[in-house]
Amino acid sequence: MPSLHHARAHKAGAFRHPAAYDRLARRARRLHARVVADVAAAGLADGARVLDAGTGPGRVPLAIAAARPGLRVEGIDLSGEMIEHARRLAVDAGVRDRVGFTVSDVADLSYPDGTFDLIVSTLSQHHWADVGGGIRELRRVVKPTGQIWIYDIRFALRRAEAAARAVSPRCDVGKEVVRTGPLSLGLIARLTIRPTG
Ligand SMILES: C[S@@+](CC[C@H](N)C(=O)[O-])C[C@H]1O[C@@H](n2cnc3c(N)ncnc32)[C@H](O)[C@@H]1O
DSSP, rough: OOHHHHHHHHTGGGGGGGHHHHHHHGGGGHHHHHHHHHTTTTTOTTTTTEEEEEEETTTHHHHHHHTTTTTTEEESSSSSSHHHHHHHHHHHHHHHEEEEEEEOOTTTTOSTTOEEEEEEESSSSOOOOOOOHHHHHHHHHHHEEEEEEEEEETTTTTHHHHHHHOOOOTEEEEEEEOOOTTTTTTEEEEEEEEEOO
């Protein structure tokens, strides 16, 4: 599923055309639903802050906001076109006051240290030019009590896993296969990074 989604997206230049990407991204809807369910089950208090890194057209933050209206959700993406599209969707959904979207490189975030209670990222990490820098920044902006969940193609997560162990010795790092349905091939995994001190 993700490789098809990916190859076609590139072929169609969809990463520069958010509406086209958004149509292709329907293939990932089961994974998105799983991410949203995981966030909804995380036991976060109202007012907690969640970041989606590499948000694309912002489908995950918008679905989190619908599932957990008390959370403050933000999405960042390198692509200005994706962020413009995500902002339009937030206006259409009437959630612009509690879902924010910002153009940013995951390896160069403008948030203060310890801003977020939970950080998620879906099918984006394998695009990051500087995986070590991305992991370092996510580690910096997550609260000491927070967690980082990176969902991506299982084999592509090796780089992030190695980077997490290298840049964050005071973290628990774990990886688990994510199955999104009865026909799931187990190609997707979640890397969990949890500060320990
Ligand atoms: C395959 S799309 C996934 C989008 C969304 N998370 C989803 O699941 O539909 C990958 C996204 O990662 C973004 N991206 C790539 N490198 C990035 C970086 N260094 N910092 C932030 N976003 C990045 C791309 O612009 C693209 O929107």
